[in-house]
Amino acid sequence: MSDPRGNHGHRGSSVAAYTAIALILGAITFVEFAVIQWRLDWISTGWLVFGLVVLSVGKFWLVVAFFMHLKDDENTYSGFFTIGMVFALGTFVALGFLFTVGSVSSVWAKANAPQEIASETGGHGAAGGGGHGIPKGIPEATLANIESDGYSRSLTVLLDTPRPKDHEAIQISFPLPETGDFQLQVASLFGGAGVPDMVEDTTTADRAFAQGEPGLSFDTELGLETFNTTCVACHQSTGQGLPGAFPPLVEHAANLYNVEGGRDYLISAVLYGLQGPVEIAGTTYNSVMAPWSSLSDEQVAAVLNYVVTSWGNRELLTEFTPISPDEVAALRGQGLSGAQALELRPSLEGP
Amino acid sequence: MSGSVALEQVEHQPHRTGLPDLKLIMWLFLASDCMFFGTLIGTYLVYQGRSLEGPFPADVLDIPVTTVSSFVLLMSSFLMVLALHALRKDDIPRFRLWTFGVAFFGSVFLGFQVFEFSTFALEGLSLNQNLFGSTFFVLTGTHGIHVTVGVLMLLSILILSFVKPMSSKDAIFLEVTGLYWHFVDIVWIVIFTVVYLVEFA
Numbered sequence: 001m002s003d004p005r006g007n008h009g010h011r012g013s014s015v016a017a018y019t020a021i022a023l024i025l026g027a028i029t030f031v032e033f034a035v036i037q038w039r040l041d042w043i044s045t046g047w048l049v050f051g052l053v054v055l056s057v058g059k060f061w062l063v064v065a066f067f068m069h070l071k072d073d074e075n076t077y078s079g080f081f082t083i084g085m086v087f088a089l090g091t092f093v094a095l096g097f098l099f100t101v102g103s104v105s106s107v108w109a110k111a112n113a114p115q116e117i118a119s120e121t122g123g124h125g126a127a128g129g130g131g132h133g134i135p136k137g138i139p140e141a142t143l144a145n146i147e148s149d150g151y152s153r154s155l156t157v158l159l160d161t162p163r164p165k166d167h168e169a170i171q172i173s174f175p176l177p178e179t180g181d182f183q184l185q186v187a188s189l190f191g192g193a194g195v196p197d198m199v200e201d202t203t204t205a206d207r208a209f210a211q212g213e214p215g216l217s218f219d220t221e222l223g224l225e226t227f228n229t230t231c232v233a234c235h236q237s238t239g240q241g242l243p244g245a246f247p248p249l250v251e252h253a254a255n256l257y258n259v260e261g262g263r264d265y266l267i268s269a270v271l272y273g274l275q276g277p278v279e280i281a282g283t284t285y286n287s288v289m290a291p292w293s294s295l296s297d298e299q300v301a302a303v304l305n306y307v308v309t310s311w312g313n314r315e316l317l318t319e320f321t322p323i324s325p326d327e328v329a330a331l332r333g334q335g336l337s338g339a340q341a342l343e344l345r346p347s348l349e350g351p
Numbered sequence: 352m353s354g355s356v357a358l359e360q361v362e363h364q365p366h367r368t369g370l371p372d373l374k375l376i377m378w379l380f381l382a383s384d385c386m387f388f389g390t391l392i393g394t395y396l397v398y399q400g401r402s403l404e405g406p407f408p409a410d411v412l413d414i415p416v417t418t419v420s421s422f423v424l425l426m427s428s429f430l431m432v433l434a435l436h437a438l439r440k441d442d443i444p445r446f447r448l449w450t451f452g453v454a455f456f457g458s459v460f461l462g463f464q465v466f467e468f469s470t471f472a473l474e475g476l477s478l479n480q481n482l483f484g485s486t487f488f489v490l491t492g493t494h495g496i497h498v499t500v501g502v503l504m505l506l507s508i509l510i511l512s513f514v515k516p517m518s519s520k521d522a523i524f525l526e527v528t529g530l531y532w533h534f535v536d537i538v539w540i541v542i543f544t545v546v547y548l549v550e551f552a
Binding site: 015018019021022025026029030032033036037039045048049052053055056059060063064066067068074076077080081083084085087088089091092095096273288289290338 | 368370374375378379381382383384385386388389390392393394396397403404414415418421422425426428429431432433436481529530533534536537540541543544545548549551552
C-alpha cells in the first residue's frame with residue numbers, strides 16, 4: 001500500500017480476532033433473545049431495560065471499534081462520528097421535551113423543566129421509553145387566585161422554582177370547567193397527585209357554581225370524572241381539542257346535540273369511536289377516535305351530559321333533556337366500526 | 352474499473368488532512384446519517400404507547416424471527432471484515448466469496464423484512480393505521496432502504512472485480528463500502544433493542 005496510514009486499520013486485527021468478536025456479538029444477541037423469551041420474574045422491568053441497553057451499547061461499541069476499526073484508526077474519523085452521535089442524541093432529547101406541548105401534563109412538564117435542568121435529572125418521557133412526562137411530585141406552589149366571570153373560571157397557581165439565580169415564581173393559569181366538583185377538577189389538573197392543602201378552602205367564587213344546574217338530573221360528578229379519565233387526553237380539559245388533530249367539543253358538541261339524530265350520533269361516537277375525515281369550523285380532522293364501549297351506560301350518559309353542558313355549551317342548547325343510560329343501552333351491541341359510526345353524523349348545515 | 356487509473360492518481364495526490372478523501376467523505380456521511388436515524392428513533396419513542404387503535408407493537412412484533420434476522424445481519428458484518436482482510440492480502444477468490452456472502456446475508460435480512468412487513472399488513476397494520484404503524488414503518492423502512500443500497504454497492508464491487516482485476520490497491524473502495532455496511536448494522540442493533548426487545552421487557 002502506498003499510503004502507510006492505510007495499514008492502521010488492520011494492524012493487530014487477525015481473522016481469529018474478528019471471529020472472536022463475531023462470536024461475542026452472536027452470544028450477546030442470544031442473551032438478549034433469552035431474557036425476553038424466558039422472562040424471569042425476579043428481574044424488574046427497569047433493570048431489564050437497563051440490561052438490554054447495556055448489551056446493545058456493548059454490541060454497538062464492538063462493531064464500531066473493531067469491525068469499523070475506529071479504535072485504531074485516525075482520530076479525525078472518530079471525531080466526525082462522535083459529533084454525529086452527539087447531534088443525534090441532542091435531537092433525541094429535544095424531541096422528548098418538545099413532544100409534550102399542548103397537554104395538561106405538558107404544563108407541568110414546562111413548569112418542572114427549570115428544576116430538572118438544575119438538578120441534572122435530564123430528559124424524561126422519551127428517554128424512559130413510554131413515559132408520558134407527568135411529574136411525580138408537585139413543586140412548591142401557592143394558590144394565587146380563583147377567578148370567575150360567571151361564565152368560566154380559572155385557577156392560578158404560583159410555582160417557586162429552586163433555581164438560585166431565578167427567584168421569580170412561575171405563574172400558570174388553568175381554565176376550569178364551569179360546573180362540577182372543584183377539588184376533583186384541581187386534583188385532575190395536578191395529575192391525580194392531589195393538592196389537599198392548597199384547595200381545601202374553596203372560595204366564594206367556587207361556591208357560586210352549584211353542582212349542576214337546578215332542574216337537571218344527571219350525575220355531574222360522574223360525568224366530570226369520566227371526562228377526566230377518558231376524554232381529557234385528546235379533547236383537553238378546556239374542551240377545545242387540539243386543532244388539526246382532535247376536534248373541539250366546545251360549541252361543536254352543542255350544535256350536534258341540537259340537530260336531529262345528534263343525540264344518537266354522540267352516543268354512537270363514544271360507544272364505537274370514529275374514523276375518517278370530518279370538517280369542523282373550517283378545520284378538517286382526519287384521525288381516529290377510540291371506541292369506549294368499556295364505559296358503563298351510566299358513564300357514557302353522564303360524560304355526554306357533562307360535555308353538552310360545559311364550557312358554555314349549555315347556553316347554546318335549544319332545549320336540554322339529559323341523555324339517559326337507557327338510551328345508551330339501546331344503542332349498544334351494534335358492532336359498528338368507527339367509519340360506520342361516522343356515517344351517522346348529522347349535517348350541521350341549514351337552519 | 353474504468354475510472355481506476357484516474358482514481359489512483361487522485362489517491363497519490365497530497366491531502367491536507369493526510370487522509371484518503373473517500374474514507375473521510377464516508378465518515379462525514381455516516382455522521383449525518385446518525386442524526387437522520389436519531390430523529391427517526393426519537394420520533395418512534397415519543398409516539399410509543401400513544402396509538403389509539405391496534406394493532407399494537409406487542410400484538411405483531413415477533414422476537415424469535417427478528418432475533419434470527421438480527422443475527423444474520425451481524426454475521427454479514429463479520430463476513431465484511433473477512434472480505435476486506437482477504438482483499439488486502441490479494442486473496443481474490445476469498446474476497447469474492449466473502450463479498451458475495453455479505454450481499455447474500457444482507458438479502459436474507461431484507462427477505463425477513465419483506466416477510467415481516469407483509470405479515471403486519473395482513474394483521475391490519477399499515478402506514479396510516481396508527482402512530483405505531485407510521486413511526487415503525489418509516490423507521491424500519493428507511494433502514495431497509497439503507498440495507499438495499501448496501502447490497503447494491505457490494506454486488507457492484509463483486510461484478511466489477513470480474514470486469515477488471517482487483518488487487519489490494521483497490522481495498523479503499525471495499526473498506527468504505529464496509530464502513531457503510533457496519534453502520535447499517537449498528538443502526539439495527541439500536542432498533543432491535545429500542546423497538547423490539549424493550550417492548551417485551
